[in-house]
Amino acid sequence: MTTQFWDGRRETLEDQAQDPLFNPIEHGLTGPQQALDLVRGDADYRQRFQQVFNVSPAEIRMEHLAQAIAAFERTLLAGDSPFDRYQYGSDQQALTSAEREGLALFTGRAGCSGCHSIGEDSALFTDNRFHRLGVGFKKIESRLAEIARIYVSSADPAEQLSPLEISEMGRFVVTGKPADIGKFKTPSLRNVTLTAPYMHDGSVATLEEAVELEIYYRSQERARPLILTPVEKANLVAFLKALTSP
Numbered sequence: 349m350t351t352q353f354w355d356g357r358r359e360t361l362e363d364q365a366q367d368p369l370f371n372p373i374e375h376g377l378t379g380p381q382q383a384l385d386l387v388r389g390d391a392d393y394r395q396r397f398q399q400v401f402n403v404s405p406a407e408i409r410m411e412h413l414a415q416a417i418a419a420f421e422r423t424l425l426a427g428d429s430p431f432d433r434y435q436y437g438s439d440q441q442a443l444t445s446a447e448r449e450g451l452a453l454f455t456g457r458a459g460c461s462g463c464h465s466i467g468e469d470s471a472l473f474t475d476n477r478f479h480r481l482g483v484g485f486k487k488i489e490s491r492l493a494e495i496a497r498i499y500v501s502s503a504d505p506a507e508q509l510s511p512l513e514i515s516e517m518g519r520f521v522v523t524g525k526p527a528d529i530g531k532f533k534t535p536s537l538r539n540v541t542l543t544a545p546y547m548h549d550g551s552v553a554t555l556e557e558a559v560e561l562e563i564y565y566r567s568q569e570r571a572r573p574l575i576l577t578p579v580e581k582a583n584l585v586a587f588l589k590a591l592t593s594p
């Protein structure tokens with residue numbers, strides 16, 4: 349991933365790793381001091397930080413925490429799914445015929461791989477770019493102009509806007525460009541069957557519904573309906589289920 353979070357507001361895992369500690373709806377720590385106190389106050393952490401970074405408790409800094417978490421995150425690799433074995437391992441039996449039909453739709457008529465990319469010798473299932481589908485947009489649509497105005501003109505937008513109003517602005521929060529309002533990063537679809545609920549706001553409960561929505565968005569985008577039969581939709585879902593790593 350070239351950026352982190354749905355709006356891509358952090359570039360590196362090290363930067364990303366710090367945000368959840370201080371996000372009020374995640375760990376909700378008051379600041380770096382509290383995070384460092386927690387680590388320095390724990391005998392096991394003290395010993396491990398000494399071992400890995402060669403630092404005394406007083407020398408432990410946020411950078412060490414961030415590096416440690418990021419190093420762990422880098423071990424969370426996905427691969428060797430049935431799709432990988434079929435596509436890159438020349439194992440024709442790795443996908444069932446329904447899954448192969450789904451793959452053909454995914455890269456063909458349904459146009460999914462335009463954003464959920466499949467490369468020559470590997471596939472991230474994301475283009476690492478930002479798109480406006482419209483998921484959750486209704487929640488802020490009526491106040492959009494006002495929210496955007498407050499966001500760009502206020503020194504501390506969080507004082508006047510709710511966390512939802514800010515997060516629903518998507519990529520705009522990072523770039524300040526009106527064209528980026530409501531855009532979110534294409535999520536990878538690896539292991540997608542294990543990661544319900546779906547979309548940036550978790551508003552979609554099942555994979556079937558997510559695929560249904562995406563078919564609808566494709567129709568909107570092209571201004572002509574993308575019509576898939578129930579069997580074709582089921583094949584698309586079957587293909588997505590073949591993206592699960594062992």
Ligand code: HEC
Pocket residue numbers: 454458459460461462463464478479480481482483532533534535536537540543545546547548549555558559562563566584
């Ligand atoms: C224009 C780019 C684009 C195309 C084409 C596209 N997607 Fe997406 N997809 C996205 C974006 C962006 C999101 C996240 C939207 C959000 O959360 O607001 C997403 C979300 C999803 C999700 C939810 C994943 C999760 O972890 O929450 C699924 C499943 C999905 N897409 C499947 C598909 C399928 C199947 C197709 C083809 C019918 C398709 N997509 C076509 C950009 C695209």
